[in-house]
Amino acid sequence: MADDIVAVTRADWRGEARDLIELATSERPVAELLRRGLEWLTRVVRFDLATLFLLREGKLVAVVARGPLASERVRRHELRLADFPSLRQALETRRARAFTDEDHSHGDGDPFDGVLDLPPGHSCMVVPLCAAERCYGLLTLDRTECETYPQSVVDLVEVYGQMLATSLQEVEQKSTLERLHQREHEHARLLESQLGGDEVGVLETSRSPVVRELAMRARQVAETETPVLLLGETGTGKERLARAVHRWSTRAEAPFVTLNCAAIPEGLLESELFGHVKGAFTGATKDRAGRFQMAHGGTLFLDEVGEMPVELQAKLLRALQEKTFEPVGSDKTVRADVRILAATHVDLRQAISQRRFREDLYYRLSVFPLRLPPLRERLEDLPLLCAFLLEEQARRTARRGMKVTPEGLVRLATYDWPGNIRELANALERATILSRKRELGAEAFDVPVRAPEPKRPSEPAPAPESVEEGSVATLEEVQRQHILRVLARTQGRLYGPGGAAALLGLKPSTLQSRMKKLGIMRLEQYVANPPPSGK
Incomplete structure (x- = not known):
């Protein structure tokens, strides 16, 4: 031996x-x-x-x-x-x-x-x-x-x-696990593409200078690990922008996980965010990972973060600062490498003054704020948005080849769209279901029509819109937005009684010159020169 x-x-x-x-x-x-x-x-x-x-x-x-x-x-x-x-x-x-x-x-x-x-x-x-x-x-x-x-x-x-x-x-x-993970990852990316659509193309091909500037800034911050706070009215596309930031980032191949803070009961929100262990509360029959763990290595999008309970905001702040947290019912610290994107339509400064939102959390989240303009301030994008939304809906409804006529676009431009892009998507889907034709004219849309109102000199001037600190619009942008509103009210008409020039108190030639300087085209010109399909 x-x-x-x-x-x-x-x-x-x-x-x-x-x-x-x-x-x-x-x-x-x-x-x-x-x-x-x-x-x-x-x-x-x-x-x-x-x-x-x-x-x-x-x-x-x-x-x-x-x-x-x-x-x-x-x-x-x-x-x-x-x-x-x-x-x-x-x-x-x-x-x-x-x-x-x-x-x-x-x-x-x-x-x-x-x-x-x-x-x-x-x-x-x-x-x-x-x-x-x-x-x-x-x-x-x-x-x-x-x-x-x-x-x-x-x-x-x-x-x-x-x-x-x-x-x-x-x-x-x-x-075997790696193959399954790769297959699930490809499936998840396919679902994200179907749910989120081609938000990248919509942002970068916008005819609105404000949106193009927004896309450029989003691309710049996407390359960093900086937290981003997305602001804007409901329905303006904050989640779409968040998905675009994720796709532009170095974490594009990692998970993109979302959590709507307003859609989950307050008692369950902490468990959804940080997970829990078996026996942590009634009904916790096994360990469950939270959104932070699911998003490890990727991006966590906290939608409606302004609705998060104050008690939970302190735990979120610690997770952001230290990248660690404890699941509900556990005394073990879990580490997660997560990039945070947050969105809200709430005025967070007002919420801070009312003690509904922590000031230290606000400064942690708002390192790089991005504000999405409402649809009424980017009406020149109506043709592009309609084409994009109809193509996106065709994947669900199988009604392909649908398009909005010039008359239909003028009809849509007369509405204020308080629900923004989400409301526009709903109006288009209703129209595609009810219409037997592939072309959607003015009669296909049941949105309210706004009648032109005569200008009354005695009427007091409207109060200036409140703006967030750091996002004050330039004088040219204010002029541009006002002209767009008037054009929407007159259905694109410049001349004659009740036309945009008369309502603004300008000569038609002066208005045309100013529109050219501000980069505003008439809606009919957009219809005659539609953006490339698929963009």
Whole structure:
């Protein structure tokens, strides 16, 4: 036995087991694991040839060989399992076995007959590589000396074979999980695309200078890890913009997870955000991950963050500052690498003054605020938005080829759209369901029509719109928005009584000159030059 086994300490065994586990959970391929396995085997037992065979469709295929007798011919060697009952028996019994020359001569022959010229009576051992319900293959050891491996050596190498098989099992399971994860990730991306639409194209092809500027700033901040606060009226497309920021970021391949803080009961919101452990409260029958854990490595979008209870805001602040939190009912700290995007239509400064929102959380979230303009301030985008929304709806309703006529666009431009893009989408979907034609004219839309109101000099001037600190509009932008409102009221008409020029107190030529300077085109010109399809 002393000639066959190499002295190995218990620490060596523990070290090799740890190395095999690290290899099995690393990104290295199976070949690297097997190569390292044979390298360490030289520290356990003496051999002139160690060969690893893997089972593949009824064959034992050599994949790695080591020792003085190892050669390319050995590494390409294959055995039909049906031709070697002794090898099949070793796999069935899962027990290592030392063979003698008599076993080979009266049994099924030497596995290396015709490949190696080994002397009669040479040492030979076969070790099955089995773990759980699976047998992965065999390990064979050969020496040119004419003596049998002692049983104590066979038992030792059998244990090593079990360790190596367990590592192979880890690699196989990891590979399977990665394939499933990749498949789920591709499926999730497909669903996101179907639900979110091509928001990137809509933003960057907008005819509104304000929206194009917004898209440019969103692209700039997307490349950073800075928190972004999306502001704007309900229905202006804050979630669409959040998805665009995620797609433009370095986290685009990671999860995009959303949580509507106003849609979940206050008592369940903490669990939804941070998760809970089994027994944390009535009904918590098992551990459940929260949105922070789901979004690890990706982006977490907190919609309607202004509606979050004050008690929970302190825990959210800590999670943002330290990137750690405790699930409900747990005393263990969980770390999550998450980029936060938040959105609200609430006036957060007013909420702070009313003690409904923490000031420190506001400053943490509003490092880079982005304000989305309401639809009534970007009416020049109506043709683009209608085309985009109809194409998006066609994937659900199967009504393809629908489009809004110039008359239909003028009708839509006369409405204020308090529900913004969401309300426009609903109006278009109703129209596509009710209309038997592919062209949606003015009669297809049941939105209220606004009658032009005569200008009354005695009427007091409207109070200026309140603006957030840091987002004061320029004088040119205020003029531009006012002209757009008047054009919508007159249905695009510039001349004559009740026309835009008369309501504004300007000559038609002066109004046209100012519109050109401000980048405003008449709605009819947009209809005549529609944006490219799919943008």
